[in-house]
Amino acid sequence: MMLKAVVFxxxxxxxxxxxxxxxxxxxxxxxxxxxxxxxxxxxxKGISRMDxxxxxxxxxxxxxxxxxxxxxxxxxxxxxxxxxxxxxxxQDSLLxxxxxxxxxIRGANVRIGLASVSLNAPGILQALGIHNAFDFCADAxxxxxxxxxxxxxxxxxxxxxxxxxxAIGIEDAxxxxxxxxxxxxLSVGIGAGLVHAGLQLHSTxxxxxxxxxxxxxxxxxxxxx
Ligand code: BG6
Ligand code: MG
Numbered sequence: 001m002m003l004k005a006v007v008f009x010x011x012x013x014x015x016x017x018x019x020x021x022x023x024x025x026x027x028x029x030x031x032x033x034x035x036x037x038x039x040x041x042x043x044x045k046g047i048s049r050m051d052x053x054x055x056x057x058x059x060x061x062x063x064x065x066x067x068x069x070x071x072x073x074x075x076x077x078x079x080x081x082x083x084x085x086x087x088x089x090x091q092d093s094l095l096x097x098x099x100x101x102x103x104x105i106r107g108a109n110v111r112i113g114l115a116s117v118s119l120n121a122p123g124i125l126q127a128l129g130i131h132n133a134f135d136f137c138a139d140a141x142x143x144x145x146x147x148x149x150x151x152x153x154x155x156x157x158x159x160x161x162x163x164x165x166x167a168i169g170i171e172d173a174x175x176x177x178x179x180x181x182x183x184x185x186l187s188v189g190i191g192a193g194l195v196h197a198g199l200q201l202h203s204t205x206x207x208x209x210x211x212x213x214x215x216x217x218x219x220x221x222x223x224x225x
Contacts, residue, residue, distance in 0.1 A: 003216045004166040005135075006105050007156045007180075009046070010116035012172035013190055013204065015093050015128055017086070017118075018045055024082040025056060028074055034060030042193070045173030046147040048117050048140075049075050083120065091129040095204040102133045104209035111135045113156040115169065115179075117146055136160045148178035153185060168212060171197070186219055188212070 012018030022041045044052045057063050114137040125131040136159035138152050145151045157164045169180035172190045177197045180187035189197025199215045
């Protein structure tokens with residue numbers, strides 16, 4: 001089977017915004033008396049804004065302590081802080097290897113998709129100057145189920161007009177790897193602890209077109225046998 005598409009997560013794969021999400025949530029959580037560290041933050045990666053808030057409140061023993069209006073206000077405050085921190089993003093903020101990889105995928109005539117549940121994704125792609133690099137970006141505002149549900153990866157494959165089995169997904173979150181696997185795509189994990197990824201890499205420095213094609217070829221052999 002030919003590899004027809006590569007679908008990227010955004011935060012933590014294309015650029016280092018995963019850390020900015022953490023800083024903004026940590027500040028808002030502190031205001032309501034909840035503290036958490038980067039280890040707990042791993043559980044927020046790939047999770048939508050409102051679901052993240054619920055996880056933080058549950059973690060801090062404050063589940064149900066705020067009504068819907070107050071929850072919206074807390075999520076809005078986090079987003080304001082986060083968006084303010086995005087002002088530092090420039091075309092130099094791509095993680096190592098991502099620019100060359102996008103060029104190589106395009107050169108190989110393989111389609112490129114985005115599967116980010118972030119409502120800020122379009123603005124971030126603009127700031128990074130890579131909005132034209134994608135053949136299709138799944139619309140986060142239309143996604144009902146957050147990762148680990150496969151919905152957003154299936155939406156990306158549908159928009160790219162490829163079958164999930166013909167595509168690779170790249171993620172930095174455990175929930176994202178589960179979503180890719182559940183969609184029936186091959187998964188590449190960036191970072192520690194992504195034990196369910198088909199291919200595990202320490203950082204995007206190790207991510208290049210050669211390693212993706214080698215991975216694809218090795219898995220195709222396994223499937224044939
Ligand atoms: C994901 C991040 O990409 O987007 C999560 O990994 C974040 O941490 C989610 O909560 C939603 O982002 P936003 O920008 O819509 O609040
Ligand atoms: Mg991510």
